[in-house]
Amino acid sequence: MNSINKKLEYIKANNLYRKIKYLSESQDKYTTVDGMKVLLMSSNNYLGLSNNEDVKQSAIEAIQKYGLGSGGSRLTTGSYDLHRKLERKIAEFKNYEDALIFNTGYMANLGVISAICDENYYIFSDELNHASIVDGCRLSKGETIVYKHNNVKDLENKIKALNPSNRIIVSDSVFSMDGDICNFDKIYEISKRYNLLTILDDAHATGVIGKTGRGSSEYFKYKPDITIGTLSKAIGSEGGFVCASESIIDFLRNKARSFIFSTALSPIVISGAIKSLEIIDENIQLVEKLSNNISYACKRLNEIGFDIDSHSPIIPILIGDEEKAVKLSELLLENGIFIPAIRNPTVKKGCTILRLTLMSTHNYEDIDYVIDIINKYKLEI
Numbered sequence: 001m002n003s004i005n006k007k008l009e010y011i012k013a014n015n016l017y018r019k020i021k022y023l024s025e026s027q028d029k030y031t032t033v034d035g036m037k038v039l040l041m042s043s044n045n046y047l048g049l050s051n052n053e054d055v056k057q058s059a060i061e062a063i064q065k066y067g068l069g070s071g072g073s074r075l076t077t078g079s080y081d082l083h084r085k086l087e088r089k090i091a092e093f094k095n096y097e098d099a100l101i102f103n104t105g106y107m108a109n110l111g112v113i114s115a116i117c118d119e120n121y122y123i124f125s126d127e128l129n130h131a132s133i134v135d136g137c138r139l140s141k142g143e144t145i146v147y148k149h150n151n152v153k154d155l156e157n158k159i160k161a162l163n164p165s166n167r168i169i170v171s172d173s174v175f176s177m178d179g180d181i182c183n184f185d186k187i188y189e190i191s192k193r194y195n196l197l198t199i200l201d202d203a204h205a206t207g208v209i210g211k212t213g214r215g216s217s218e219y220f221k222y223k224p225d226i227t228i229g230t231l232s233k234a235i236g237s238e239g240g241f242v243c244a245s246e247s248i249i250d251f252l253r254n255k256a257r258s259f260i261f262s263t264a265l266s267p268i269v270i271s272g273a274i275k276s277l278e279i280i281d282e283n284i285q286l287v288e289k290l291s292n293n294i295s296y297a298c299k300r301l302n303e304i305g306f307d308i309d310s311h312s313p314i315i316p317i318l319i320g321d322e323e324k325a326v327k328l329s330e331l332l333l334e335n336g337i338f339i340p341a342i343r344n345p346t347v348k349k350g351c352t353i354l355r356l357t358l359m360s361t362h363n364y365e366d367i368d369y370v371i372d373i374i375n376k377y378k379l380e381i
């Protein structure tokens, strides 16, 4: 206990202590945080679908038909026809032969990487990959080789240095904190040259990149062998997924422990996710609106002295010092804007950011307001 208290003291003394803030309204551009009405500028609900009327109606119909919980794991009693319908929809949306749903994106990364990569595998993993990829690598029996962020030269050198065997490259497609996009077309060419499998994590790409929001399979020239993703961000629901060939999906259905040993997702979130995907299919303007907001926010941030060129809704405003970033986040909150400071261990020490995220429901006035406030306080912190 003593050592736990000491660690907690260390966290507090280094401005790394985290406290949960509670929302008491839906995840819209305006919400209520700890009793205060705010402009939400930090949600992953990029297309505003989590509170969409048609999505909610679809969820209501599901609870009326199926009830609340799914009552079992997918391989026992928990598979509803809806689960399969969503898997087929995701596979079609992403242009793959088949798909498999997991309970979260985190569990998808854990399950897929640990099932595929046995002791005969080398895993090449980008140094800024999401924690769930890192944990999937740790759980696997393969050996992980970390390459420099988005650095294809370093990746190739590391691949060349090892004898050929079973090898896989895994990367976020849109990096979750920096919002930059992986250099996948180059990575894919390397993977073909040296005969490696490729996995991309489309958590922040689905509904976001590609002309119609399909993510990596639409945005890049080449398609990864395996795409992992989540339904919890632009899709506005919950759950993770993996897309691949029929045989890989069949293998994962039989081998991925986080798929096998956990109760299936509620039909409510499944039904909502199906509706969200249909809405994205039919409303390309949602994706376009988000993309316009991204360009506008970057232009405005450059005008006030931040060097930011994001092509995703994640706009990292680098503050560096933990205390200053927390202070700026508090000042923004006092002005009715919610953007938490993201600190170590999510980012490197001394690289604290305000992780501003955009939604298609924001407009240019919202963006102007936030940027003007940041500009006002950036020199005061």
Ligand SMILES: Cc1ncc(COP(=O)(O)O)c(C=O)c1O
Pocket: 104, 105, 106, 107, 109, 130, 132, 172, 175, 176, 201, 203, 204, 230, 231, 232, 239, 240
């Ligand atoms: C890149 C990335 N992968 C996976 C996940 C995990 O997804 P989920 O929230 O569905 O567990 C996240 C975010 O939470 C993420 O940013």
